[in-house]
Amino acid sequence: MYEGAIQDLVDELGRLPGIGPKSAQRLTFHLLAQEEDEVQSLINALQAVKRLVKTCEVCGNVTETEVCSICSDPRRDQGVICVVEAAQDIQALERTRVFRGRYHVLGGAIDPLSGIGPDQLRIRQLYSRLSDSGITEVILATNPTIEGEATATYIARLLAPLEVTVSRLASGLPVGGDLEYADEVTLGRALEGRRQV
Amino acid sequence: MYEGAIQDLVDELGRLPGIGPKSAQRLTFHLLAQEEDEVQSLINALQAVKRLVKTCEVCGNVTETEVCSICSDPRRDQGVICVVEAAQDIQALERTRVFRGRYHVLGGAIDPLSGIGPDQLRIRQLYSRLSDSGITEVILATNPTIEGEATATYIARLLAPLEVTVSRLASGLPVGGDLEYADEVTLGRALEGRRQV
Secondary structure, three states: OOOHHHHHHHHHHHOOOOOOHHHHHHHHHHHHHOOHHHHHHHHHHHHHHHHHOEEOOOOOOEEOOOOOOOOOOOOOOOOEEEEEOOHHHHHHHHHHOOOOOEEEEOOOOOEHHHOEOHHHOOHHHHHHHHHOOOOOEEEEOOOOOHHHHHHHHHHHHHHOOOOOEEEEOOOOOOOOOOHHHOOHHHHHHHHHOOOOO | OOOHHHHHHHHHHHOOOOOOHHHHHHHHHHHHHOOHHHHHHHHHHHHHHHHHOEEOOOOOOEEOOOOOOOOOOOOOOOOEEEEEOOHHHHHHHHHHOOOOOEEEEOOOOOEHHHOEOHHHOOHHHHHHHHHOOOOOEEEEOOOOOHHHHHHHHHHHHHHOOOOOEEEEOOOOOOOOOOHHHOOHHHHHHHHHOOOOO
């Protein structure tokens, strides 16, 4: 549609998730109208994130140091590990302020159709973390999707011989949700997981 | 929420139009997972667009040369100028393949509340383009908004003493639209602008 540098930027932005051709065009013209230094600070942020951000040696979280701030925090419960698919999931769990243990990032979920098996995930690293320290519980907090459930089942079986409690996040009605609009699988899980009051 | 370089990039991306904090976070983690050279090609595209893209000396369109490809195309009708608010509007009009004249980009619309008066727009340049060449018609293709209408009215009055036909894009029902759901202003315009068949 456009030519040269403008179309190149439209193409590059359109490759990002959730940004269609129209949004990419809108963003491009927004950036064209911006002052040089505002675009430069976006460029600097892009460069910095690739240069500085690493993977935590212990848990696989994103970090700018060798070991992330959660793993290196002595106030965190050293006995519990919460297993998540992605580093973003850690922030979601941290916001709850319910969990005070440490994390382990798998880097995805088992998905044979996309060629992702246990070996592509950080499952071996999880196993070795468990073998050499006083960890008593592993909470499997993979997504409640087919892939997430398969991953949780795989890890639960793998850890069964070890002396650790393995638990899974509860499935059920989201708080503030409406029974009438809940899908049947969620409502079925909510029934199965009912608790005495 | 995050720290250091990650939060910086989330903030920078969140400043772009149509990108909220959630999308900014999603984009940041997408870029983190990308290969170095893919992010570098986005950075290159950002730098190139700021370095190469200029404003056409004649019409105000975006261009990488002194004069844009439309203004320098001898096959375009030199007698008609279509006045638009923004360079993006040119692409929308070009897609129609109906207009074969040249353009003039105002760089916005008159909007006293935002402090944009006629002097902030490229209206003087339009006036001088008209005075020294064989232009016979000016089509006012500003947006059908209050600001766009005000701008069109202003320019129409300014050009009234000159010997050029001044026209305005037709307002009416969008093709494929539904009479029942048309707003009353649009439907009123469609009635006023009715044509004998």
